[in-house]
Amino acid sequence: MKIAIASGKGGTGKTTLSVNLASYLSETFNVTLIDLDVEEPNAGLFLNGKKILSEEKFKMIPEWVKDKCTLCGICQEVCNFHAVIQLGTMILVFPELCHSCYACSELCPVDALPAKQKKIGDLTHYKINKLNFIESKLTIGEEQAVPLIKQTVEYVDSHFKDQIKIYDSPPGTSCPVIESVKGADFVILVTEPTPFGLNDLKLAVETVRELNKKFGAVINRFGAGNNEVIDYCKKENIPVLAKIPDKKEIAELYSKGHLLYKEIPEVLNELEKIKTFIFNEVKGGVK
Amino acid sequence: MKIVFTAKGKEWNSPVDPRFGRTEYFFIYDDEKNEVSIANNADSSKEAHGAGPKTAQKLFDLNADVLITGNGPGENAATVLNQTGLKIYVGAGDMTIKDAYDAFKNDKLPLFKAKK
Numbered sequence: 001m002k003i004a005i006a007s008g009k010g011g012t013g014k015t016t017l018s019v020n021l022a023s024y025l026s027e028t029f030n031v032t033l034i035d036l037d038v039e040e041p042n043a044g045l046f047l048n049g050k051k052i053l054s055e056e057k058f059k060m061i062p063e064w065v066k067d068k069c070t071l072c073g074i075c076q077e078v079c080n081f082h083a084v085i086q087l088g089t090m091i092l093v094f095p096e097l098c099h100s101c102y103a104c105s106e107l108c109p110v111d112a113l114p115a116k117q118k119k120i121g122d123l124t125h126y127k128i129n130k131l132n133f134i135e136s137k138l139t140i141g142e143e144q145a146v147p148l149i150k151q152t153v154e155y156v157d158s159h160f161k162d163q164i165k166i167y168d169s170p171p172g173t174s175c176p177v178i179e180s181v182k183g184a185d186f187v188i189l190v191t192e193p194t195p196f197g198l199n200d201l202k203l204a205v206e207t208v209r210e211l212n213k214k215f216g217a218v219i220n221r222f223g224a225g226n227n228e229v230i231d232y233c234k235k236e237n238i239p240v241l242a243k244i245p246d247k248k249e250i251a252e253l254y255s256k257g258h259l260l261y262k263e264i265p266e267v268l269n270e271l272e273k274i275k276t277f278i279f280n281e282v283k284g285g286v287k
Numbered sequence: 288m289k290i291v292f293t294a295k296g297k298e299w300n301s302p303v304d305p306r307f308g309r310t311e312y313f314f315i316y317d318d319e320k321n322e323v324s325i326a327n328n329a330d331s332s333k334e335a336h337g338a339g340p341k342t343a344q345k346l347f348d349l350n351a352d353v354l355i356t357g358n359g360p361g362e363n364a365a366t367v368l369n370q371t372g373l374k375i376y377v378g379a380g381d382m383t384i385k386d387a388y389d390a391f392k393n394d395k396l397p398l399f400k401a402k403k
């Protein structure tokens with residue numbers, strides 16, 4: 001079973017929910033938590049894990065071989081991203097724009113643009129008691145998160161079969177989020193009861209509906225703000241799986257990097273509700 | 288000398304487009320022949336990625352001596368333009384083309400320097 005934890009708005013509590021839900025479930029089940037917010041992974045701040053392994057991740061980009069090139073111009077014609085540009089007698093490659101589609105490399109009649117490896121990030125596997133935790137971190141200066149997210153999901157799929165997988169997704173609704181959410185059996189949208197929370201929740205709902213995903217909302221800091229999020233969920237028939245209360249005690253524990261459910265019974269109770277709902281919704285998901 | 292402006296319109300009193308990669312037009316003035324011509328760049332607005340290098344490539348094909356624009360090209364476009372020997376002047380983002388030309392003639396526009 002794969003559960004993606006996403007949100008339109010940043011800072012609503014995706015990571016808080018991810019680490020707590022993953023740790024809680026790992027007390028009973030085999031669970032892997034994957035931090036897919038590769039531009040700024042932070043789930044590791046809450047988990048004191050033992051490092052099991054670390055590996056570099058690469059993408060393939062073309063490299064111009066001047067001596068072979070006949071300046072036919074096919075490479076720049078087939079590039080949808082203008083990552084290959086012909087200037088007079090020169091071919092320029094822009095690695096940050098390249099989407100590793102290999103079109104220029106494959107279609108070059110004289111093999112003058114062979115694909116070469118470029119490092120995009122590091123994947124690290126940690127173990128915290130029974131919980132497996134995978135963190136991928138994008139290399140500084142690298143612009144595209146999607147290739148690293150994709151490789152991380154593939155790594156997890158091939159190494160951790162028959163586990164509950166929890167994806168801590170990036171915020172927003174753009175390509176990195178789609179990549180994180182598209183393989184999930186269920187999406188939890190974390191929101192907060194504020195006008196900003198509502199506005200971005202609506203965008204996230206549109207996105208997951210477009211992807212035909214089963215989903216529900218979790219309202220964090222419940223009790224702050226107003227009732228608009230609850231009213232919206234009711235109107236749109238979106239199940240509200242849990243309401244995590246707005247409490248100073250929670251903020252304090254969070255700021256120390258503690259897991260909440262171990263110290264606050266209300267949070268444990270809400271996690272239990274989420275688990276029950278999703279296990280009912282995603283049949284045959286737990287082995 | 289061939290001077291190219293990033294432009295939001297096709298007239299001397301049209302505003303300079305402060306953007307490089309997604310400029311609507313190139314307003315091209317040849318001050319030796321006193322001739323104006325226009326190159327349309329509107330299709331760059333459809334590009335999700337790589338508008339800068341693509342526009343820079345178009346500019347390369349125009350064989351200009353001077354570019355006058357607003358914010359200056361981004362890093363990718365600058366990489367292309369660095370290969371051309373083109374002189375790039377910035378800071379004309381809130382001027383009309385006419386005013387930008389006068390400012391250029393009076394050495395009032397700063398020269399753009401690429402980071403690399």
